[in-house]
Amino acid sequence: MTFDPIRIGIIGVHPDQGWASSAHIPALKALPQFKLQALAHHQEDVAKAAAEKFDIPSYHFSTHDLVNDPEVDMVVVTVKVTRHRDAISKAIDAGKKVFSEWPLGVNLAEAEALRDLAREAGVSNFIGLQTRSAPAFRTMRTLISEGFVGRVLSATMIGSGIVWGHEMSDGFEYTLDPDNGAGMLQVPFAHSLDGLLDALGQRVVDHVCTLSNSRHTIRLSNSGRNVPLSVPDQILLSARLSDGTALMSHFRGGLCQGTNFHVEVNGTEGDLLLTSPVGYVGIGGTRLQGARNGAPLEDMDIPPEHDMHAAVGAPAQNVAIQYARIANDCFRGTSNAPTFDDARDLHALIAALARGGSWH
Template sequence: MEHLPIRVGIIGVHPDRGWATTAHIPALKQLPEFQLTAISHHDHDIAVAAARKHNVAYALNTTDELVNHPEVDLVVVSVKVMRHEELVTRAIEAGKSVFCEWPLGVNLSEAIRMRELARSKGVRSAIGLQARAAPPFAYMRDLVSNGFVGEVLSSTMIGSGLILGESMSEVYAYTLEPENGIGLQNVMFAHSIDGLLNVLDSRFADVRAAFATRRKTVRIEETSKFLPMSVPDQLVVNGTLENGAVVAVHFRGGLSRGTNFHFEINGTDGDIVLTSPVGYVGFGGFTLRGATGTETLKELDIPASYSADGFIDEASQSVALAYARLASDINAGTQLSPTFDDAVELHRLIDTIERSGGLERGR
């Protein structure tokens, strides 16, 4: 059965920057299942410029106009997390399906409120945990499920934050405010640990964490001004999963001259290693290797069925694959996309980790 395209409206689109422009719009343009019909920005001139650049029919300058527009079926929220609850709430109350970028809220309480509202209104929700759809992660999940490594004994992950290092752009200065819910544990670690747990198809049975702030300042690149490093730039998490596997994770601020992303699974029969020169799972560039029995590690080719070659290998690839899963859920009734239920579960894990590590902020 042929379906009409799902009409999408994106809140907060700038013509030249932002995750919506970098990832969401290029992703949607690769998918005939979707039609980008409307974008909004509080500055109408910016909305018009973005609409013209991306060939979008409607340039709107209020959220209410977008969420109530008759040619919008799915509202995408891809702005700073501090505004997520307000914007998601308006979309849900307008009766529209919602795709919200991760994190869903600045804390667990916000996430629960949005989840409960979506449930009460009976609207479809999707959360931007796109690592699950990324070809190497999807393939690793199936390899583990099909017994490539045998019984999983342990898993290790090392990651880098890209920001929160020696220097960073002024655009990201807001991440230095703990109450904004956008620190190392909330984004870089969270996206990556969600990918790990999805690959291993398990949850933590117990988890412990330690935070540290090793750099005392960070230099703003545009001004050379130094700001206090007021959030942790080191995070260590370890624990045991419900399936018995032991997990150890270390995330660091900035980038390393050595390992920037390393995800390893050790089993009774084999091992899998995923690496990237980029710091965490959001930006691709992966190399997947594996071995069983007496083999040495060798590169594993990801089968075409995982669409590794079906989309441009850049930031938008995993977002495009996430949208493809959402289209299947909407049109065919599958349950492939992570929802606000999954978002609350991950927020709850981050909340537990923060409490374990002694971080105090609004819950």
């Protein structure tokens, strides 16, 4: 059975920067199940330049025009989260399939509203929780389910936020407003926690979470301004999962010379260790090791079925794997790609962590 490619329209494409150009476009170009049909950017010269660079047939200067383009089947939303509600709502109203980058909304209420809107309209919807697609996390999930570590006893995760350290680009200044829902808690920490929980096949049932600031100001590298660091740069989580597994996590802003990403799963019969030189596993350089019954750690092979589309490189590979899952869901009726329902649940967890934590 053959299918016509799903025609994609992306909102928020710049020719030289951004997640769309570095991850989504390389991923989509590697997959015959999709066709890059259109893009939108509010600046005419930017839209035209991006369309020419990436060989995309049409471009628009407004969200309204893109979502109503009859040649577009699925709208991909890659703008700042503060603009998600407007873009996603318009795509749903136009009856289009929607793939939104995470976070779905600036808060739980907005995420629930968008989830409900998509449900009522009956449109297919997907959320960019691509850490679940990372080959090392997928392999870890398989090994755990097959009993490599025996019964899981505990999981530990240490991470660096990359941003929210000593300085950041002026382009990230909007993340310092807590109302924008784009801080370290909502983005790298949420992505990483979601990937780990998916690998474990568990959910959080009890937790203690502390959010704090070790830094009180941050330098904006382009303008040289020092501004208040008004979102947490330290996240400390202690949790019990649905099967009784103990989970501990510490995320800190910026990068360090030591451990930037470390996930350890300890079981009755073995251990798994996933590391990366940067704070987010989607950037690349991931290493998975394992050991059983007291033997030393050794590198674990990533099976080919988990390491698809490696040729596109990081960070596009994880996104390509997620798009492949979306294609299967659309064409074959599977339910493997995360949806707005998953986004709502993760938003609810992050909101609970924020409410249950202390703020210093």
